[in-house]
Amino acid sequence: MANMKITPRDVDFAKWYTDVVMAAHLASYTEVKGCIAIEPNGYAIWEEMQKILDQKFKELGHVNVQMPLLIPENLLKKEADLVEGFAPEVAWVTMGGNKNLEERFCIRPTSETMFSDYFKNHITSYKDLPLLYNQWCNVMRWEKETRPFLRSREFLWQEGHTIHETKEEAEEETKRMMDVYKWFHHDILAIPSITGRKTEKEKFAGADYTLTNEALMYNGVSLQASTSHFFGQRFSKAYDIKYTTRDNKQDYVYQTSWGTTTRMIGALIMVHSDDKGLVLPPNIAPRKVVIIPIGKDEEVLSWCEKINQELNENNIKSFIDQTDKSPGFKFAEAEVLGIPLRIEIGKRDLDNNQITFTRRDTSEKIIKKLEIDIKKEVSELLNTIQQDMYNRALKRRDELTFEAKTIEDVKKIMNTQPGFIKADWCGNPECELKMKEINGLKSRCILEDKMLTGKCVVCGREAKELVVWGIQY
C-alpha cells in the first residue's frame, strides 16, 4: 500500500476528494474515460448499501428483475420528454459484429422504456396490479465532465419501477420510497439530507413530479442523493400499458420510479471524511473494527485472536492487521481506509490489564479493562460514533442553511459561504433562471414549510413556495 499524501480539504476540496478516493483504494481510473474501476474497498461499501436497501425494498413487497442493457431507438422515442431529456447523453450501439444495424440501440441511461414495454405485455386486469419491481444494474450516460462516483459515464444504481391501479396508490408509493431513502441517508449513512419536491425545471424528464433527497457536502455544495418520481399516466399512455378495471373498462396504470446510485459513496466522502482519509459511519462500514497487535508477543496475539473471534461471532465485522508493517503504519492505514474503530493491544496493555480503543471520527483514545464485555463495549461505542457523526453533519448542515428574504441577501450569502439557501419563490421559471446567475444557484427542492415573507425573493411578487437553493455538484 502506498503512503500517498492527501491534499488538505480546506486547501483544494476537489483535489482532496479524488485523493481520498485513490488513497482509500475505493476506485481508480481506467483506459475508458468516465468509467472507473471500483476496487474492493469501494465495492464493499456498495455491497453494504445494496444489502440494506435490498432488504428494505423486499420488506415492502418489491421483487428484483433484470431488463436488457440495450434499448431499441423506436421504443425510447415513444415518450417525447424522456427522449429530449436524455438525448444529449445516450450512447448508441450501431453495429453488430461487422454489420451496421437496421435500428440502433441505446445503452440504457435509465430503464423506464424497457419496464414500460414489459408491463404493457404482462398485465391485463386490475387483479395483476400492483407490480413492484426493482433492478440493480449499471447504466450509461455520456457525460463530458466526469468525476469518480459523483459523475461517471457508467454507474451502478438501483431503479425501482412500479405500476398501480390508482393515482393515490402510486403517489403513496412515490412518497414511501422517498421515505426509505431518507431513512437510509439519516440512519445508515449519517447524512442529514433534506427532502422535497423538484421544480418543473428540475424534475425528471417525463415525470409528473419528482421527490428528491438533497445532501449538503462539507464545502456547502449540494448533491442530489436519490429521487422518487411520480409519472401519473404519462408513460402508460405513451407505452400503452392498459388493463381492465374493476368495472370492466379499460384504463392506463399509474406509474412510479425511484433510484439511488454509487454516488452515495461520493457523498460519504464529502460529508464525513477528513484530511487523514475516509471516515465511514459504522452502519455502512464493511469492516467496523481493526485489531492491531503491537509486537509479536504470543500473549498479545492470542488476545487479538480472542477479541476478533468474539466480535465476529456477534456480527461485528472485525479483522486483525497481521501485516509486517510497523504499528504506526497500520494506524495510518486504518485511518485512510475509514475503519470506524481501532483496537490496539500490546505488551504494555497486557501489563496494565487494559486494551486501547481509538475512534476514527474523533481520534479519541479510550482505555478499557481487559476483562470487559468486549462485544457490548464495542457495539455501544460504534453506536456512539454513528450518532456523533450524524450530529456533527446535522450541525454543519444547519450552520450552512441560510434564509434569504431579498436577492441582496442571497448574493451576500453566496459571497461568503455557499450552502442551502431558503427563500420564497413565485413559481416562475424566469426567476429560477435569475437565481442561476448568482454563482449558478439552482433550486434543490420545494419545502412544505411555511414561507418566509410570502414574496418571491427575485421579483417580489406573491410567492407560492418555499424553496431551498444551492450549488449543484
Add this chain to the structure above:
RNA sequence: CGGGAUGUGGCUCAAUUUGGUAGAGCACUUGGUUUGGGACCAAGUGGUUGCAGGUUCAAAUCCUGUCAUCCCGACCA
C-alpha cells in the same frame, strides 16, 4: 463544448528552457534486525518518457495531431 494546466517505472517528481547514454525518493522483492504514530541495514527488480505522426546524424526535450486527468465555466444522478 469553451478557457487554463498537466502527462517520464506502482506513486511523487527531476532531466525539456539550450535535442546528445532516462535519474532520485517512496513503494516492491530477498535476507537480517525491529514493533505504542507512516522502522532500520544490506543486496536487488522494474521505464522503448500517454498515444500517433513529423523534423533531425540523434527526440522525454522541437513541430502537428490525438487521448486522458485536474481546475474554471455551460449541461447532467
